[in-house]
Amino acid sequence: MKKTISFLGITLLMIFNQIHAQNKCYIYLTFDDGPLNGSENINDIILKEKIKISVFMVGEHVIKDKQMDTYAKYYDENPYIDEYNHSFTHANNHYEVFYNDVQKSVNDIVYNQNLLKLPYKIVRLPGRNMWRLNGKSKNDVSNGIQTADQLAKLGYKVVGWDIEWQHRNNDGTPIQSVDEMYKSVQNLCNSGNTFTKNNVVMLIHDEMFQKSWEESELKQLIDLLRSKPNYVFEQMRFYPQ
Numbered sequence: 001m002k003k004t005i006s007f008l009g010i011t012l013l014m015i016f017n018q019i020h021a022q023n024k025c026y027i028y029l030t031f032d033d034g035p036l037n038g039s040e041n042i043n044d045i046i047l048k049e050k051i052k053i054s055v056f057m058v059g060e061h062v063i064k065d066k067q068m069d070t071y072a073k074y075y076d077e078n079p080y081i082d083e084y085n086h087s088f089t090h091a092n093n094h095y096e097v098f099y100n101d102v103q104k105s106v107n108d109i110v111y112n113q114n115l116l117k118l119p120y121k122i123v124r125l126p127g128r129n130m131w132r133l134n135g136k137s138k139n140d141v142s143n144g145i146q147t148a149d150q151l152a153k154l155g156y157k158v159v160g161w162d163i164e165w166q167h168r169n170n171d172g173t174p175i176q177s178v179d180e181m182y183k184s185v186q187n188l189c190n191s192g193n194t195f196t197k198n199n200v201v202m203l204i205h206d207e208m209f210q211k212s213w214e215e216s217e218l219k220q221l222i223d224l225l226r227s228k229p230n231y232v233f234e235q236m237r238f239y240p241q
Helices: 001-021 038-051 059-063 066-077 095-100 103-116 145-151 178-191 216-227
Strands: 023-032 055-059 081-085 131-133 137-140 197-206 231-233
Touching: 001 081, 023 038, 023 066, 023 216, 038 055, 038 216, 055 059, 055 066, 059 066, 059 103, 066 081, 081 103, 103 145, 131 145, 178 197, 178 216, 216 231
Parallel strands: 023 055, 023 197, 023 231, 055 081
Antiparallel strands: 131 137
16 A cells, blocks of 8 residues: 555656646846946846856957956856857948858858857857757848858857847836836746747847846846746757757
């Protein structure tokens, strides 16, 4: 009898664990355009919160400003931060021209990879939400498709995003409230309306968080997401392939 009860308990526990694993939703906090003012606060928040994030680096920012180079070193030394490729020039913010010259745009990204000694061939195209991952692709516009295809041929994983935390251009402050972003992530986790089900990639920008750790909207969002035991913070190199 005891053996029967014990076996039943183990079986129920296995079923519970399996259901719990299936209900997990992986959250990827990804930060573009760094290093910028705000990068130091992101670094501080992540060190204190001890969660995994991904930063997509612009090499030109690193080499043209000593302060930004210092922030890049903070990222290098932070064990919770993965650094990936976001091009050297960020297309000088002229995206149509940048992608019209496919070889130039590809060379710009490859140069950034080598300059920053980035360990993973994972790239987000500046100004484009495009995916090239394990034979699966997604495009937001036609301009940039050839660049994404060429990078995929070179072994790069091209990644986009599922939701953007938008910001104001004049001062970088977040547009959506913390609660709005939290509810949006919840909806994406529940609906499965993402590039890969149960995986939510959030696009954020470094300049959005120029407040200290305790005042930051980023800390507030992390705290809310952490309140859901089935939400798991992860880095883009662990995104399902």
